[in-house]
Amino acid sequence: MSGAIDRRIIFLLVLLALSTPLIMKYSIKPARMASADKFYAVIDKLQPRKGGVAFVALDFGPNTKAENLYQAQVTIEHLMRKRVPFAVFSLYVLAEPFLVSVPQEAANRLMAEFPGERWEYGKDWVNLGYFPGGFLTVQAIPKTNNLVEHFKKDARGNNLKDLPAFADARTLKDILFLGEFTGLTGMFDNYVQFFTSADYKPPFGHGCTSITIPEAYIYMDSGQLDGLLEGIAGAAWYSERLTQAFPARAKDSAEMVNTGLGVAHLVIIFLVVIGNVLAFRSGRSQAGSRA
Amino acid sequence: MMVERMEMLITLLGGISTLAVFSFLIKENAFYRLFEHIFIGISAGIGLVVSIKSFIWPKLFAPLLGLDIVTYPDGTFSKSYEPATLLYLIPMLFGTLFYFIYSKRHSWLAKLVIGFALGASGGAAFKGFFNEMMPQLFGTFKPLLVFSGHQIDWFESFSNCVFIFTLLSVMYYFFFSIRSESRTLGRVGVAGRWLMMVSFGAFFGSTIMARMALLVERLQFLLDDWSAAVAALFRIWL
Structure with missing residues (x-):
């Protein structure tokens, strides 16, 4: 009986x-996510300092x-609200458009909310671009004594030493946060x-898809x-936390x-439930007819 | 105006591509097949282009050929040529040995590169394994009784007990070297299997959740962006 339902109806x-x-543009308040709360608290505790940069x-x-x-x-928006300079980069080739659009859209959003203030490329964030090489790229970062010399240029071809957001970053200890x-x-x-290095590991926040939550x-x-931000639910709760902290914040799509x-x-x-009930009833009626 | 038209065209094409892929839900069809092949081709092509544009050219060939040096109007240069960049040629040439895999006579040269890559990856993986696994190993050392001040935290204590029992029972399930005939230990193994089933259920549930999230994003695109682009296209025609 249950097998008779066309999958296209489902x-x-x-x-x-x-x-x-x-x-209907309808949304309800998301459920509280404890791991997302921890993520929020980590960024909320960050204090901008000379040379300090988030990755x-x-x-x-x-x-x-x-x-x-x-x-x-939501993470980048929070970093911008805290005025913590950050560098975006990727080890995945298809991420390149997002390295440009995500920080810029967050800056536009904040400048609309705070008309007198500005968030600018180079001063508030830099785009280091896409790096091939996977772990080879990552393991070189903690080993360097001068992050500016290590990366040299941003994705636009600017010298990093000329960009205030990154100019004073030297070692792993200058990385305030890794998202x-x-x-x-x-x-x-x-x-x-x-x-990571023997004596320092930056606070680490991870956003995963639902598949990898467990x-x-x-x-x-x-x-x-x-x-940890668990899928869209983690992002929605983070967005809710930002709205609680900044009531004038415009609503986003996450919720x-x-x-x-x-x-x-x-x-x-x-x-x-329906499928199991129908299968159970079908099994019982078949057993009854056999008896 | 031109930029807006281009964005509208991209959105329209994105919507058509999405609908083409979704048409598979009705049944296998040529429309779906066409876009599947387009997608595979674009995915392969874009990786190559972005690798050259974002990495190989600006970080390898431009410094090597001195093309990243800017000449100012007064005749001075932004920097002097660094002869050390010529050292990039060594790994580059070594890497190109990989292509000898197509030669029957000289394929041993490709094996040098493969051997180097395997050795380097193995060494890094060895270090990475310890960096990743040791904290997890230490993380399993949990107290069975957790105190909050002078009070027992019953919830945390219960949680840790479940954790330790799950850990031990699942490990016992995979312990194939010596099998005990004890019925109690046999039940521990069975419990381990059931607890793994619970874990697989959680994985399966989260997989469905992820797939639904992908569908929501596409629906949002179709309902907001694509429908607006279609409406704009009709306005232009009319």
């Missing part, structure tokens, strides 16, 4: 469930932007394994991660998408 139901909150690795492309993009947006966002298997391991929790438990996702989960749970 697709249609899921499609309707997901698109309804998006069409933000946007290791995602269009394939996981649905989750990683919102995570990166990494990816859905790629093995990418996150590069940072866990090599973005795996990422292991690193939270062992203390290798200081904060709306999270609402759509929640509705889809309810539909799937409903279908699983």
Whole structure:
């Protein structure tokens, strides 16, 4: 009986469930995420200082932007609000457009919220660009005695020594925070394994896709991660925390998408329950007819 | 105006591509196949172009050929040529030996590069393994009774007990060297298997969640950006 349902009807139901909150522009307050709270607290504690810079690795492309993009947006927005200079870079080739667009959009958003203030490229952030080589790139960073000489130029071809956001960064100890966002298997391991030295490890926040949440929790438990954004739900709660701290903040899409996702989960749970009930009843009636 | 038109065109193409891929949900069709091949081709091509544009040219060939040196109007240079950059030629030439894999006679040269790459990766992986695993190993040393001040934190204590039991039972399940005939230990192994099933359930649930998130993002694109682009296109035509 349950096998008689055309799978396209199920697709249609899921499609309707997901698109309804998006069409109605309806969102509900996201659930509290403890790991996202820890991530928020790590950035909230950061204090800008001479030479100090945060590193933000946007290791995602269009394939996981649905989750990683919102995570990166809220993190970068928070760093900008704290006036902590940061450098974006990536080990993933398809991330290149996001290295340009994500910080710029966050700056535009903040400049709209605070008309008298400015967030500028070079002063508030730099784009180091895409680096091939995976772990080879990462393990070279803690070894260098001069980050400016190590990277030399940004993605636009500017000398880093001319950009105030990065000009005084020297060693790993000048990296105030490492944020990494990816859905790629093995990418996150590069940072866990090599973005550290014998006497210093920057506070490390990771944004993962939903698939890798169970795996990422292991690193939270062992203390290798200081904060974790779990899929879109983590980003939505982070966004909520930012709105609580800055009430004039314009609403973003993270909460709306999270609402759509929640509705889809309810539909799937409903279908699983219905499917099992129908299969159970079908099994019983077949057993009855055999008897 | 030109930029806006270009953005509109990109959005329209993005929407058509999305619908083409989604058409597979109805049934296998030529529209889907076409866009699948386009996608594979673009993915391969873009990787090559970005690697050359963002890395190989600005960080390798431009310094090597001195093309990153700017000549100012007064005839001075932004910097002098660094002869040390010529050392880049050594790994470059060594790397090109990889292409000897196509030669039957000289394929041993490619093996030098492969051997070097395997050795370097193995050495780094060895160090990486310890950096990654040692904190996790230490993380498993949890107290079974957790105190908060002078009070027992029952929730944390219970949580740690479940953690330790799960760890030991799953490890026992995979312990194949010596099998005990003890029924109690057998049950521990079975418990380990069931606890792994719970973990696989969590993985499966989170996989569905991730797929749904991807679908939400595409729907949002279709409903907001693409529908606006289609409306703009109709306005231009009318």
